[in-house]
Amino acid sequence: MCGIVGVVSHSPVNQLIYDSLLLLQHRGQDAAGIATANGSTFHMYKANGMVRDVFRTRNMRSLPGTAGIGQVRYPTAGSASSEEEAQPFYVNAPFGIILAHNGNLTNWRQLKDEMFRIDRRHINTNSDSEVLLNVLAHEVQLATSGLQLDPAAVFKAVAGVHRRVRGSYAIVSVIAGYGLLAFRDPFGIRPLCIGKNETAQGVEWIVASESVAVEGIGFEFVRDVAPGEAIFIDNEGNLHSQQCAESPSLNPCIFEYVYLARPDSCLDGVPVYNVRLRMGDYLAEKIKRELPDVRIDVVMPIPDSSRPAAMQVAAKLGVEYREGFFKNRYVGRTFIMPGQAVRKKSVRQKLNAMAIEFKGKNVLIVDDSIVRGTTSHEIVQMARDAGAKSVIFASAAPPVKFPNVYGIDMPTRGELVAHGRTDEEVAKMIGADHLVYQDVDALKRAVRDINPAISRFEASCFDGEYITGDVTPEYLDAIERARTAPASQSERESAGDTADNSVVRSQLHLQLSTE
Template sequence: MCGIVGVVSKSPVNQLIYDSLLLLQHRGQDAAGIATANGSNFHMYKANGMVRDVFRTRNMRSLPGNTGIGQVRYPTAGSASSEEEAQPFYVNAPYGIILAHNGNLTNWRQLKEEMFRIDRRHLNTNSDTEVLLNVLAHELQLTSSGLSLDPDTVFNAVGGVHRRVKGSYAIVALIAGYGLLAFRDPFGIRPLCLGKQETAQGTEWIVASESVAIEGVGFEFVRNLLPGEAIYIDLEGNLTSRQCAAKPTLNPCIFEFVYMARPDSVLDGVPVYNARLLMGNYLAEKIKRELPHVEIDVVMPIPDSSRPAAMQVANKLGVEYREGFFKNRYVGRTFIMPGQAVRKKSVRQKLNAMGVEFKGKNVLIVDDSIVRGTTSQEIVQMARDAGATKVIFASAAPPVRFPNVYGIDMPTRSELVAHGRTNEEVARLIGADHLVYQDLEDMKQAVRDINPALLDFEASCFDGNYITGDVTSDYLDTIERARLLPSAQQDRDPAGDGSHDGDGPARSQLHLQLSA
């Protein structure tokens, strides 16, 4: 999971992209980068760390131009601590392209081999984004017949990318001297939104992972890109769009609605906040069916993403809603942190339980999901330590039983607490008196209740159905072996938020003189 943004404006875009990345910071805290185009010049600055830590005034001054892209990274492939794998990525031919990517390619190893054997392209990192950039560059080289570039040529190249690449991808790319290209994979797994702003100088355009990054900088949200669709915006602000996939189907990642996206975003016609409220309604009905004789005194969320669901659960059950856990916002997301020892320690640093809300009560705790179970176990113990008589745990998502290979850094199957266990076994393991999971169909229906056109979703971490058709048990075995290699573990940032020992984050500065 990453956050991307691209802008074609009538004035300098460096501050606009910076502000948009701040609004997308929840999608990745490992690294940040901005690239701008000023005539035939590309300028790029990227580094490991949070947006506010990566960019200083001197860096912003070195990013002139009215067109640009940016990205906040959450690593799913390659090395989390490698500054070279921060995005955007650049290739000099044809034309000069800078690209940023949200998602994960499932056939990137095969493509990397093809790059060397067939396309004669050298890749310098293990990032699937560099693979994707070189595939796009190669297809653009095949479709272009001269020095000039037109929308038809660009869209034909995107069609070639769709034919070769498997997995999830939402893309923003700059083509030197021409403009901005953005496109979404044929299944629409990862989100991508379009916005605009009318000025005295003309129309300005923005593309971003979530609508909150569009509206938050003063632009008007227009729509979500369709699966397989590409849009091309030239330097004068002329926008052209085309469907570039042969058989596109909309299967957005259901985990975006549960956890990943900000609640004030609208994804594929669905306000995320409203979807989470409805998930709470369905979860409350499940609790009534499964625990009809269990007395519940109070409902509490685990802040922040489970609040809407928890409020609706309390409302439907006719039970008081209370905020018993308080969050320290200056500790990194535990979901991202590798290594259970670090994760377990960080839960106590991140959350504090108020005894007055727990003492002598039967407490129903609502969380957005349960992945490894380590955090849930700590939370249950915190509730007991604060004086709870009974602890009932409810998950607004179904049991996570399978890895996610489309851009969310889920652990291996053996690390997933629900993999190979019954709900009762998971309840015992996390220490809860009772455990209730949301039903998968109810979760999907909560989103469909808002947008009935969403017929199905990418929900592989719950049902093991990988919609791209190329993920087998052998494939999962391969990526899990790679993940468990000691060297791979050492490469991952133990703090989980891009922090480093030493003087500060690693930096990368690029200024390129290109011929348009």
């Protein structure tokens, strides 16, 4: 899960991209980058850190141009300390292409090998995004004749990418001298939408991960990018679109609605906030069924993503709703922080339990989900330390039992507290008196109630069904071995060196010619 944005404007885009990345900061807090196109010249700046820390005035001045892309990175296994893997990525041929990617390729290692052995392309990092960029560049080269690139050739290249690449991917890129290209994988796993702004000089366009990034900078939301569809905006501001996949189908990641997306976003025609309210309705019904004789004095959310569900639970149960946890808004989202020890420490830094709301009460705590259980255990203990008489814990999402391979950092079964355990065993591990999980079918109904046109979801972390069809038990075993294998001494030293030099910045001025 990352946040991506691409803008084509009639004025400098650096500030528009920066503002959009701030609105997408919840999607990644590990690294940030912006690349702009000024005629035939690319300018790029990227580094580890949050948007407000990465970009200074001098960096923004070094990013001229009326088209560009940006990304905030959320690292999956192994890349948290690698500044070289911050995006966007750049390749100089054909034409010159910059690219930013949200998602995860399941066949990237095979593609990386093919790039070297067959396509004669060198991949410099272990990022699947760099592999994807080179696949796109190779397909663009095959699709073009002579020096000119037209929309038909662009769409032919994207069709070639769809045939070769597996997994989840939402893409924004710029081809030097020609325009902005954006596309979405044929399953529509990761979100992508289009917005526009009517000006006296003509229409300006934005493509972003979430609608909040479109509307937050004053653009008008137009629509979602369809699964398998490609959008090409040429240098004159003309938008071209075409379906480039053979059998596209919409299977949005349901965890976007649970946690990843902002509540004020709308994904694939579904307002996220409304889904979370419906999740609360269904969760309340299950609590009534499973705990009919358990006394609940007060319902409390874990701010912020579980607040809508908790409000509905309290209303449906006829119980008082209170805000017992105060959130420090200057600490990042604990789920997307790399490393279990960092997450555990950050819970106490992020939340404080106010004793006046807990003392002597039977407290029902509602959280959006339980993944590793570390955060939940700390929260339950905080409630007890604040004087709670008993603690009932409810998850607005079903138990996370299976690895996610499409861009969320849930890659090993051993890290998932619900894998191979009963609800009672999980309750004991997190220290709760009772535990209630949402049902998988109820979660899917919460989205379908709002948009019945969505018939399937990417919900593998809950139901173990991998919609791309290429994820086998052997594949899962392999990625688990890779994640849990001890690092070599040189790797540990390299990681330490990277951490010590996290303030290092990389800046590239790439001179390209379209002639």
